[in-house]
Amino acid sequence: MKKTFFCPFLVFLFCLFVSGFAGAQSACSIKPVNLRTEYLDRPEGLDERKPRFGWAFEAANPDGRGQGQTAYRVIVKCGECTAWDSDWVASNRMQQIEYQGKSLKSDRRYTWTLLVKDENGIEAPPAQSEWTTGLFEQSEWSAKWIGSDEVFDYKIGMKKGDCNIADPWLRKTFMLNEKPGRAVLFVASVGYHELYVNGKQIDSHHVLSPAATDHTKRARYIAYDIAGALQPGKNAIVIWLGASWSIFPGYITENLPRTPIVRAQADIYKNRSDTSPLLRLQTDETWKTLPSPNRLLGSWDFGNMGGEIFDGLREQEMDDFSSVSLDDTNWKSATVYNPKLQVTAQRVEKNRLFDEIRPVAIEDRGDGVWRVDMGVNFAGWTEIKIAGNPGDRIDFLFSERLQNEMTFRNRSAYIIGASGRGVFRNRFNYSSGRWITIKGLKARPVLDDIRGWNVRTDAGRATTFECSDPLQNWIYDRVCWIFENLSIGGMVVDCPQRERMGYGGDAHATAETAMYNYRMAAFYTKWLEDWRDVQGTEAMVGSMNDPDYARKAETSGRLLGGGIMPHTAPTYWGGGGPGWGGICVVLPWYLYQHEGDARVLETNFDMIKKWLAFLDTHVEGGLLKRFGGKWDFLGDWLWPNATAEGMNNDSAQTLCLNNCYRVYNIKTAAKIARVLGREAEAAEWENQARVSSRAIHEKYYNAGDSSYADGSMACLAGALLADVMPSELRGEVMQRLEYEILVVRKGRMHAGITAGAMLFKVLRDEDRHDLLHSMTSQTDYPSWDYMRENGATTLWEMWEKDLRGHSLLHSSYLFPGAWYVDGIAGIKRDPEHPGFQHFIIRPPHPGDVGVTWAKAAFDSPAGLIRSAWEIDANGNMRLRVSVPPNTSATIFLPDNKRCHKIMRVGAGNYTFQAGF
Missing domain, CATH: 2.60.120.260 (Galactose-binding domain-like)
Incomplete structure (x- = not known):
């Protein structure tokens, strides 16, 4: 197994820009940008009594170094009246600044003015934003x-x-x-x-x-x-x-x-x-x-x-x-x-509406039927100009599949009026598909008369990424496109055409990809409120139209202590398992790590406690037992050939994986409790995790080959993510996972939605870019390129080229989206400094990722971070890094001995070079 060794601290800098600050400055070095209130730009109708303010900076001189904030002052006014003046606060904080003024009044407009001083004590010109309040009571x-x-x-x-x-x-x-x-x-x-x-x-x-x-x-x-x-x-x-x-x-x-x-x-x-x-x-x-x-x-x-x-x-x-x-x-x-x-x-x-889409072809199918190819599978709106006789009904059938007129009953229609002309355009629904079959027209439609748009929640894009490998670029692009087509209405749906349910398992599989590529803080804060709302009610299965079902389930949920989680929010319906309800633990933690938001931990702490207490009612001897009905204890879902092998069962894989996920939930909850100073809960959960880790290891560990349960990639990933093994065995289990990927599976992915997300997180955290690259670079089944070679413009629900009813626009396999940013580009969170005010740049060893250059620009909560590296003709790596004002970074520069030169730098633009 390949290991990475660290050299002693060395400062090894080759500067791209010379410092612009050689003495006292007459102008402020920083300019406040991206002023936000509760993560939103000038929100209207906000009913938060103590909103939080945040900002970032641009450098006044792009050639400068070490720019930072030494003090800030926030002044909030309602009309001419001052509601709060923080006075000057000697601090470099620029996020999560909580309003501490007079009680806010409903239906009022408040302005807030930001004053800051730079590293030399020079004051920047004031920046201003505003918000309006809603109705508090x-x-x-x-x-x-x-x-x-x-x-x-x-x-x-x-x-x-x-x-x-x-x-x-x-x-x-x-x-x-x-x-x-x-x-x-x-x-x-x-x-x-x-x-x-x-x-x-x-x-x-x-x-x-x-x-x-x-x-x-x-x-x-x-x-x-x-x-x-x-x-x-x-x-x-x-x-x-x-x-x-x-x-x-x-x-x-x-x-x-x-x-x-x-x-x-x-x-x-x-x-x-x-x-x-x-x-x-x-x-x-x-x-x-x-x-x-x-x-x-x-x-x-x-x-x-x-x-x-x-x-x-x-x-x-x-x-x-x-x-x-x-x-x-x-x-x-x-x-x-x-x-x-x-x-x-x-x-x-x-x-x-985003991304206007124009059709690429129209096929005449005879008898007034026309097939329009929009060129890409998408979820959103369409606008179609039509003509005919008054009273004619024109039908529009949307399909994900070339051979089907319609998939999942996605269709719309227009009855032509007295003018003989009309324009169909969505208003209160959306469709999903690539092909539109139009029935009832008397004349061939014109390409210019048809257009579409992606519809999604307006959470801004945060990141761009590109590298020398066209396949990796295609996967990254499709991952982002899929996520955008699933982010509708402040929740992430599993698919936009068949269910539109906010599954917790799919949320877990996509959360870090989303945060590394979009500004998701307000989105996820809202979605967590949905999860709090649905807690205490069992998931709905069977007939959705049973008018009594949900309320019966709510009564049952209360009898179970109120901690049970349905598998979707705010939608109740659907199947899942511990990896679905457990989103109530991991999503607040990810959001805290990404944004430095401790309030999200406090707000959701009671939900977390109830969820873990609910799981405790199904634990014997430290092990979680199956609970609920047929669809309430899913483990991994849709790994290669899973439908033939069977997924929803009591196999060793399912039981082991769900037990590992529970331990991961418990350990994450303990970290949350430590951050909040909830020492009693933290100690209790840490002890629970130790007891259950021992029980999992004793029951499921296979000493002969250092695997767990059935030896699957899923169970290896789950055990490593939860860290259930004795510390001296972790290296052996990692070696076994490497063997599973490279030898048993010949470099291919063999995990589904749940375990795949665990696997990618483990390998990202371990910097095993070689294994991640092996799985993402495969060209035959099962792989992302297999989908591309089979004509996919979006990623499928399952690895197989399925024609039996599964979705072809789905959340299943989006987990590479985080790796491209924090792995190949090397822009990483520092777990000791949530919120990116200090972060890590750690590009991979070039031989591990099969690319000769990569670049990314990530608009983090603390400012715009850039990382770009390339291998030149002499085999040297040149790494360019932009560290935004008022932040710092630790740079891990790889070399040909697989050591790292480690440097800590302040704000500025840098170039580093290493030979291979």
Whole structure:
């Protein structure tokens, strides 16, 4: 087995830039950038009473070195009044700065000004950002929940039919004596919504709002500034609701109707600084409703997420449904409902459209049927211009597979109106696929009349990566594309076409890939709230449309101590195992390591304790026993040939792997407890981990070949990740894993979603880039390149080229995405310094990764980090590193003896060189 040895500390620097600071400076060396409030850029409607501020820096002189912050001051104002002045704080902290001022008031705009001093004590020009508050108390909501009187018939869903209710318009007219200076409308809906004021859509560039939520407990509101759209005299406001999650079977309760509903209110003020409103606008029984021309196709359940149908025969109504001049006397009165829901802010970025996609080919299939190839498998919206006779129905069938007209019942439709022309465009649903079969047209469609977009939560991209190997670039690119197509509504779904469930196992398999490539802090903070909401309820399996199932399971969950976790959040339905519910432990820890966020540990600590206590009820002699029903104790999932070998069983592999994962959960929880100063819990969990590690080792260790259980890659990875073996045996187990990969599996991957993520994490942490490269560079089955060679534009649910119903756009194998950044490019977190204010640059030995150059730019929470290395014609490695202001880095530079020259450097740009 190959080992890495460390040389003594040596300073071995070749500087790319000379220092720009040779004496006293007359200007500040740093410029604050990326000001954030609760991880968001100028959030609106925030209901956090003690929001946290963060920022990073750019260097005023890119040739400089050692730039940093020695002091900061934050001043928060509401209008002209100062709510908080931190005064000057002698510190280099620039993240997780908690507001400590006067109690924040609801529905107010706050500005915060940042002042900083650099390493020479020189003050930078002030930087400024802002946020608006939402409604802090439930008692502040006077608006009522309203909707139409049409209610979804779940029997239709059970028959795999289509939704029987229209997406309703809800309308209100009101008078104003003058144009207001301030008016923020808070809109909470169960089901998607769009907002219109006086004929104009508000915030039209955001779609599919609000984020996915556990609607048995909560609804999330979005704040809309509508002051600019209001006018003196008569005004009209319309909220257009879409069925979507409102009819999801998992949210069936006695008090929640299966129909889209909304609760909205705004206080309208004469001036921005006023505290007494001219008028409160709120939803109630005086609002009017009319079925819109749009309706959901499908029933928003497993394999029948459907699409939308628009009735163009009513297209004239679209011209004025939200205008002031519309005569709405024939509209019905809205129906008032009384669901028991907590209403809170949406603390995550909204969904929007990205990456316009143009078709590459159209095939005539005869009889008015046309097949459009969009060139790439994607989840999102489509816009298609069509023509025909009034009343003609045009159907759009979406497919992931060339040979199938439609997969997973993804379809939409348009009924042509009196004009003979129309444009289908999504509004309250999205589709997934590469091919669109169009039926009912009289003439060949034109390529320029068709386009698509990826729809995803607007969490910004943080990273770019590229290397000399086209295959590795393809895998990285497809990993990112897949993740973007799965990140919809503030959760990561397993697949966008069949289930749309937020599986915990898939979350674990993708979390570090996501954090190393996207700005995920607000996203994951919101998703963890979803996991807290669903805790205490068993997963739903069987008939999703059983109207009593979820609530029966909730009762059962309470009897089990309230710690049980369903396998998905906020969606309840689906199968899983300890590696699914255990996301409630590992995700807060990963987020803490990445962002330096201790609050996320505190907020989720009770959930973690309950989860581990639930597992304890199924432990005998230190070993976790099978629990739950058929789908509640999955181990690894979808390794090569897994469907033939059998996965959901009581095999030694399943039991060993799940026991190892439990120990990993316990050890992670103990670390969390230590950070929080919860010493009693930490000691208890550390002891539990020792006891269970011994029990696992005694039962499952195979001394003859240093393996565990069935000797599988999964069990080896699980044992190493949880570190269950005596310390003197760890090296032997690593050697056995190396043998398993290189000899038994001939360099190929032989793990699935759960164990694959464990395997990649173990090998990343051990710097075994040679083994990772071996698995990612294979060209035949099972490999990522096998998918590419078989025409894949996205990564599949399973390693096999399956044609029997599995998804071809799935979260299964995205774990290489973190390795490209922290492995090949070498940008690593320092576990002793969460949040990247100090980080590690450790490029691999070039012979381990099969590439001659690699580069990455990572916009970390602490600033933009760059790492680029190449092997020149003389066989030397040249490493270029950019360390952002107010941070430092430890550089591990490899050499031909497999030692490392280790250097600690401050902010600046550097070049290092080593020979091989």
